[in-house]
Amino acid sequence: MKALMPTRIGGTRWLPHLFNALDHFLRGYAGIVHHLEEKSQDTTHTNAVLRAKFKGFLNIAKNGVVLRFCCLLHDTIYQLKNLSKSLQRSVSTLAEAQRCLSSTQAVIEKYKSRPGPKLRSVLDTDTYEGVLLKPSDAGQHDKAKNELIDSLCQCITARFSDVNSGVLHAMRLASFQCWPEADTSSDFGDEEINKLISHFRPLLLSAGVDVDLIPDQWTILKAELYTAGFSQAGTIEKTWPTVNRMLRHRCPDILDLFDALLTIPASTADCERGFSVMKQVKSDWRSRLKGESLSDLLKTQLCSPDIKDFDPTKAINIWHVDGLRRRRPEFVRKNITKETSDSEEEASSESSEDI
Structure with a gap:
């Protein structure tokens, strides 16, 4: 078993620092408890003040409420850490960010009724990693769990409240996963396209795009894709480069609009x-x-x-x-010595005499 040293929680990147600290504590729990037990009973090399401190840390580590809350934090921060990684990807779009945000919030809310993987390992037992835990109050744990999850969900909703309205909501059209499997409604995306045209009109006009043709080309784009089997799995590749190759000659203006949407990063x-x-x-x-x-x-x-x-x-x-002179990558420069230089001079003089 690899030994894991405890790490500090503080730092500028608080999610990775806090997750690593919890992960090292839970994975190295048995070794940490054994170390605290030894130091709290060592009267030879440890003074009374340090022994009391080690004993206090040992009581906290063996507390079932504390350990279960650490497991809950581990499960919750793991989801937030994955969300942060998704938002920081260079190729991540706003539509993908909105989808990851919704799925992460759904998983965290599900933890209120269904425990995460780390919490399940200690929920129905009195031991963890072979260490006997102190009895815990289930009601106190449930109360702390609900308060944590409700607070996180409220903060996420307040921080990203504008993604479900206006232009940000309309930019979901750039993700094919937000499209319906079958075009049952002929008005799908029409309202969103009008919002995008109104918002990006100066940019599109400066690029020479005919914005008046975009609504009609949007209808053509939908009809062509669904006719080509867009809603059927494996028929065509659902990527914008493929759509550009197929329909650039028929829908250039609407594709320019989607190119502008795909260039906007999801984060800074x-x-x-x-x-x-x-x-x-x-x-x-x-x-x-x-x-x-x-x-x-x-x-x-x-x-x-x-x-x-x-x-x-x-x-x-x-x-x-593109080189100005001929490339000779196989050329190896010889070590120039006095003998070789003399022989080269003789050869050059002979060639000049022959001329």
Whole structure:
């Protein structure tokens, strides 16, 4: 069994810090309790003040109410941590963020009637990791659980109250998972499209998009996709690049609108990553770096694929073709010595005499 050291809860990234602290405490529970028992009874190397402190920590660790609440926190923060990771993904859209938010809130609310995996392991037993726990009051635990879940759900609802109305709600059309399996209503998405046109009209007009044709093209887009078997599983690939290849010639303006929606990030995580990378690229030694070079380097760092997914073949071909001089990657420079230099001079002199 791998030994896990207790970690601090505090930090700027409070969700990962708190989750790691709870996870290490619960996974290393037996070792932590054994250590506290030893130190609380060690009269040789531990003074009375420290022994009393260790004994107090031991009583808290063996308290069934405290341990069950830690398990509840572990289950709840695990869901919040996954939500935070989903929102910080570079390819995450607002529609995906809204869907993850709804599913996370549903799982947390379900914990009121159905315990999570960590809480289930200690709910119907008096021991945990072989350690006997002190009796706990079920009513006190249920009260604390309901207060925690209700408070979390209220905060989430208040913080993201605007995602279910207005333009943010209309942007769900960018996710095919929000579309119905069968187009039973011919008016599906019409109201949302009108809201999006009204909000993004200046941007679309500046890009040369004919906004008056978007409502009709939206109807054409729906009809073409459902006719091609969009509602049937496995018929066509439900991605926007596929739709662009299929219908760009018939619905260019509505597809430009969806391209604008897909470029809007779900969070400011990319901005934070950009500032961090900029500090690494434009250091004190490279303070005279121009804006164009800095932009190219930032794009390379932020937008390039992972090393395991990167295929350098195209870059190598461009390097071979676009060079001003002929590339010789197989050339190996010899070590120049006095003998080789003399022989090269003799060869050059002989060739000049022959000429």
